[in-house]
């Protein structure tokens with residue numbers, strides 16, 4: 001539809017009709033694809049509100065959606081179609097590894113592929129918009145939602161943000177198999193104080209701009225159609241009511257002209273934060289800040305009319321919000337094709353199809369991070385291997401957000417290994433959940449009802465199995481409900497009974513390889529001491545079992561790198577490799593001297609740094625060579641190394657470029673990631689790896705809050721992780 005027609009449509013709508021466009025109805029208002037009448041009024045909505053709603057949350061299935069859309073459009077005074085939205089994070093039915101794992105691939109292409117498969121599947125099921133990507137920068141592993149992000153680095157997050165938007169939307173979100181992307185949670189939701197979900201965020205404007213905002217901006221520049229507000233306050237103002245953040249930063253500076261949707265009930269939470277007395281006040285603050293859609297509250301539908309009639313809210317604010325919603329529908333082509341790709345036949349053909357499963361497996365294999373390997377891996381078919389631990393038979397390896405997927409579709413390690421046909425024994429040893437556990441997540445209770453005697457017997461059987469094997473592959477880790485929304489933890493170790501199993505098994509068999517499942521970096525000191533090899537597999541998704549088996553048996557070498565530092569202990573939180581230089585940075589020659597920036601009782605360094613990860617093969621880096629020792633404004637220089645595979649296996653290395661601005665008008669980080677390239681090499685093969693350095697890459701917010709690159713000395717590091725000392729220097733003139 002032409003823009004002028006949209007404006008005509010807007011001008012023809014009644015006040016109520018306009019307000020209702022900003023209301024998002026929930027799946028609970030629909031019963032098997034038809035609009036429900038009963039309980040709606042009790043929740044404070046009128047039947048008219050539902051009938052004229054602008055969008056729907058979490059209703060899925062081609063048949064359902066087609067029915068609802070048809071009935072809705074017939075009854076709607078202007079026959080305006082609904083836009084259907086849902087949280088499709090790391091897949092719809094075919095589940096890819098969690099986003100944090102995808103970050104570990106150090107290859108944004110895996111995220112683009114994952115998003116593209118998700119879009120294909122879910123668009124066939126009728127969805128038009130996904131609440132993804134989540135690009136919140138995360139530096140505190142206590143926060144459960146680190147699993148939804150791609151980690152602690154701004155540059156890495158930006159690259160993944162772009163790739164995900166491209167994967168969902170392609171060149172045109174209207175096109176078949178494409179959906180609109182909603183980047184979230186604007187802004188800085190990943191920095192809650194003390195890692196506690198929904199907590200206040202305190203950030204200087206400089207840190208916000210330098211580190212936290214770029215990934216949202218990257219997604220917006222890549223064309224994301226929507227932005228979601230965050231639950232948190234930033235410097236005491238809830239995002240959903242933050243005029244400066246939304247109107248100045250998001251709209252004016254970043255040039256975002258799409259729909260801004262509130263997070264779940266976040267408009268009403270403005271009242272709960274204590275910024276207004278009642279829901280009416282919350283509606284006023286939210287619309288003034290520029291929040292367009294009200295997800296899950298009665299604030300807009302019940303109070304905007306009154307506010308406008310009383311002259312408390314300018315109708316122009318309503319009109320601009322409604323126009324943006326109409327524009328969104330137009331960008332998705334819904335005025336011409338309100339059912340878009342909803343198609344029962346396509347659902348049957350695409351969901352969990354062979355091609356999607358294959359892609360999920362290939363992506364998963366790239367996300368595993370080998371932290372330690374004392375000649376344990378890869379396994380050989382002829383060795384007798386005991387696969388032990390609760391995760392050998394666990395189907396819940398799809399992560400906390402995969403609520404529309406069915407666990408029964410995932411391949412367990414046991415199924416995969418049996419299929420692979422190696423010389424193996426199996427014993428569970430214990431359950432993923434501890435005794436008496438009862439965890440509620442996404443409306444499902446996860447329970448362990450086994451008696452103590454049953455549990456002891458399981459563990460004893462596992463110990464006996466371990467005795468009989470050459471090596472033990474011990475599959476343990478966090479339960480998937482221990483990360484995700486509302487999943488903050490103060491203790492980031494594996495469950496106690498998994499530690500007990502490890503200890504007992506390691507006593508009878510010295511060759512323990514831990515396969516670690518996790519939704520966040522964990523404190524793995526105990527594992528580090530007892531295991532000879534550690535492979536981090538996160539929550540690997542539907543094809544997890546197959547991917548793990550193929551990597552363990554050396555069909556592919558692990559090539560993942562940590563997208564978040566694995567701390568020594570939780571007490572180091574928050575932690576990030578790109579920290580600022582203290583005036584009392586530890587002097588390596590006098591590490592014990594007291595008056596330095598350090599702890600008395602724990603190290604400063606993480607157990608494993610950002611960017612770290614081994615391979616079955618080994619890589620050799622030449623010295624860093626620069627094309628020049630000065631960089632002129634507007635010019636560029638190259639920094640390169642020769643990377644050689646000096647080991648016995650084919651493998652991939654994520655070569656990382658870090659830069660340190662040695663002297664600045666404000667204190668600069670010790671180093672920052674500015675580039676990475678994933679290089680596959682056969683044994684003996686070598687390759688020149690080159691990065692181009694430009695002035696743009698050196699910019700930051702200076703002492704006057706201007707975004708500039710300052711002249712002076714820069715150190716370039718190129719290596720396999722964030723602690724590399726392989727370096728060279730240049731001057732920006």
Ligand code: BGC
Pocket residue numbers: 087131184263264485
């Ligand atoms: C989450 C969002 C999500 C929304 C809708 C909220 O609780 O914070 O990330 O998109 O629910 O399901």
